[in-house]
Amino acid sequence: MRRICLSMLAIMVILVAPHLAYAQDSAPLPVAGLEAFDTPSDDGSSVTLRWEAEGNVPADVMRSTSRSGEYEVVGEAETADGIYRDVTVELGVEYFYALAFMTGDGTVMTEAAGPAAAKSNWFRHGRKNTLVATFVMFALVVIYVTIARRGKELYVRKIAGLNAIDEAVGRATEMGKKIFYIPGIMSLSEIQTIASLSILKYVAKMTAIYGTSIEVPNKDPLVFSAARETVKQAYMEAGKPDQFKEEMVTYLTYDQFAYAASVTAKMVREKPATNFMIGSFFAESLILAETGQAAGAIQIAGTADVTQLPFFVTTCDYTLLGEELYAASAYLSREPVLLGSIKAQDVAKAILMITMATGIVFLAFKTDIIVRLLETR
Amino acid sequence: MQPLGLSIGVWVNALLTLCILSFLYKDNPFFRFAESLFAGMSLGYYIGIVTVQTLQPNLIRPLGETFFGNHNYLLLIPMALGIMLYFRYIPRISWLSRIALAVYIGYYVGVLMMQKIHGQVIPQTRDTIMPVTTGGIDALWNLVVIIGVFSVLVYFYFSVEHKGVVGKVSRVGIWFLMISFGASFGYTIMARISLLMGRFSFLVNNWIRPMFGS
């Protein structure tokens, strides 16, 4: 209702333009310096208005395609906002804007601002810092992989959980029991799953060599497909392609808890010697790990999902924490090229720590320049 | 008096709940029945969900409405990629199935990388830059956070042997990790109990009490 009244009033006001000037003289406007411009760094879907406000009153945002043409209401704003984004624009059309207010004397309007046209921009200026970070990360990986390729030895420390893999496979072989490898419950769109597959390959190679039986139950069908390829390839590379069986990699169901129910039931019935739970996990982590523990299996877990780490740490014999999971895939292959990328991660961490330290020192001297450099949008 | 359909629903609901809970005692035929039913029904459920919520609005309906308009024919590309997944069963062209995986993984890897750098690395780094000289006791607590972040990052250092200073700092990192794991565990117990409470209150308030008419 208010809108309609205001719009009608506004149109009347435009029709009686001379009075407008009079109104402006008598009552000082609550805004000054209205400007309209293309919203920077967007895809061309909006025009931004900006003004300085005195006090806070509701205003109607008026728009027209010509300075003296007919203005229509496109939205409402509060003057204290100081800014308004008009998203109802057509790409490339030039518009003029004004703000209209109800006062005791009727409706008053600011002088028109513009013309402004929305255009599709080619760069998001707010993301310069992200661009730099991305570039540095790429450069570090490429540089260290190249160094590694040239034959320079790179040191990587031992990761306890990884050394335990051999031991765990050995135990299963001695006991003549199965190994379960659970690659998490997320799809291939999750990077942890990809890391998990490369660890699976290492484990499968070991089981191929020792003739231990392995089972990989899956929740995600794409992972199921990729895991089967991975295990098959591992058996081929170990020189035992004839021992690979399709039943080693199975599909259960797409539901998180139905999957957990099926896997725990398998654990209780088949009593595996070793459980690997490596990848992305959610609430089912403890259901799986606690049942496996009760069933007497050695358990090796690995995830970067911070929320599930406490449960794996308390119920598994070894847990790969966060970044260790990613390092693991590179570490296990012992391929120099992949070790290079671990080194790159370390250098990135060093750069971040130096940035933080510098920022903290700067803050002590009352300069927040580093903090401002790291603002993201 | 409740409508009959509703009370059958409550009975089925309650009995299935008990079947699953019986697993706590030990594996038994009731659990096995419920678990098998669950596996089957849940997969059937997702077949329905994927058909109605993904394929119908994103593929079937657009193609049905207009093939050339709106560039809908482009949807044949993801469809072809999806079908390629099945080529692995045909040895001569099985390598084509990798194309679908390559596209799928490639895209998400790119998306996630930007989210991690832009949404996690940079903001979390920025927020670790906190004043340690002003703000009274808060300055001290800020220092605790800073020490925690640094020592955990040092713990994750792979290319340096954890001996000497590095070893000591990374030990502090482990302590911080342990505090965090213990605290998160303790904090989470609450969530787990809530779930059990939801089930128990259903059994008591919606099943047993109505049975005795209270």
Added chain:
Amino acid sequence: MRRTIPLVLTFVVGMYPIFAFFVPHASISGVNQWLDRALMIVAAFALPLGVVNLVGMNLTKIKQKREGWPYAIVLLAGLVVMAYFGVIGVITRQHTGFHPTFQMLFDNMVSPLQATMFSLLAFYVASAAYRAFRARNVEATILLVAAIIVMLGRIPFGDMLTGGRMTPLSEWIMNRPNAAAQRGIIIGAALGAASMSIRVILGIERTYLGKSRD
């Protein structure tokens, strides 16, 4: 050729969202949005891969009368019934969404099964806590103490016993040392993921393709 095409595709498709992250131009972001939807279709096509495997395994089980074969019948029955009501609406075009039976089966059978399975965690969390929280060494003691403080901070008794000090103390742990460790893990894991992403995009890491590196 068989090796190069997937790798080139991963590179091109992987670099695109990175590029689009910085370029807001409509021509660029449009393609990105299209890819988002297209890949959902690819993922949807993968579901039958799993279904076929599950059905096959269970049919074999029934045919060979292996241990527990009657449960395989339960599983398949659940699957068929649920899937039937899930897709019937789309096939007959009678319903825009789901068949009402589909929703009813979900509410009274699948949903309680999910919730009960989830609620088992209340018991597991208790038994895991009993077993794991022992003061074996420094690290385990820190874990134990942090857990108990936070647990006490979550319930009224903690404050009753300590004159209201438990809640602030547990908030402090959550907010300072815990947040610090979590931040360390988040930053480390994000860097690990980013480096893994780059390895995949550049074709250095390709286990997921089943093919080894050359």
Added chain:
Amino acid sequence: MNLKKLLYIDRRIIYLVVAIGALIPIIRPIGLPVEPTDPVIGLFDKLESLSPGDAVIISYDYGPSSEPELNPMSSAILRHCFHREIKVLIMAVFPLGGVNMAIREVERITSEFEDLEYGVDYVNLGYKDGGQAAMKALAVSIRDVFPADVDGNDISAMPIINEIRNYDDVEVVISLATGIIGEWWADLVNAQFSVPVAVGCTAVSAPKYYAFLRSGQMIAVLGGLKGASEYEELLRRNFVWARKVYSDPAEMKLAATTGMDVQAIVHVIIIVFIIFGNIMYFATGKEKGR
């Protein structure tokens, strides 16, 4: 020796004690006191700072399995908003049942208010697939993302939608979330469009969210049932209407405060078990347990 046996106590005994401890307060509520904490007060203060007519988005990003924790939270927040005459846009991005949660909660709570007008004071926009893509698109235009409301009504005729066009007109986004969705609001919507984000989550996610809270990416975190019961307590302390609502026995069956009784008892049981386990551990000469 027998002590050793006690150390490896049968899990089923623990299960039984936990079950009994959880059942008793459900049959007979006790009513233990609750003290609100800062992460929860953050949201309360934010909503208190708004003027009537300001708008918030409440996104239902959870499914049936998280109902016991998140429903009481949703009830308390909705009541607070409606009493303060804050406009509420309701939506869901969680594919598995988020929209059902929203429908049920909104129906239940709005029925307590007589003069609420649908389409003016609140609107249920329903579910939108594509999670993050949808969240991003809301920055441009809510109307384009949700052309129709949850019942398929055209929303362009609704006054609320004409006033609230996109994130610019929203004072705070409240996500009641399970899993990763709460993080998306912070990572994506707060990071890219600087809208304040408050998250009500299951207690599992809360520890992780403290990092977001500290960094200001979230203005408030309500963790699980405790967060909900603290919010109920804040309402009770500040408003007469809340004292009435949260003393009605039918309502109390659903309220988080009752749930806190169960929580308290089971927590004590677990703590007693841990202490007992440690005493046995030292009494048996630090038997090496795996």
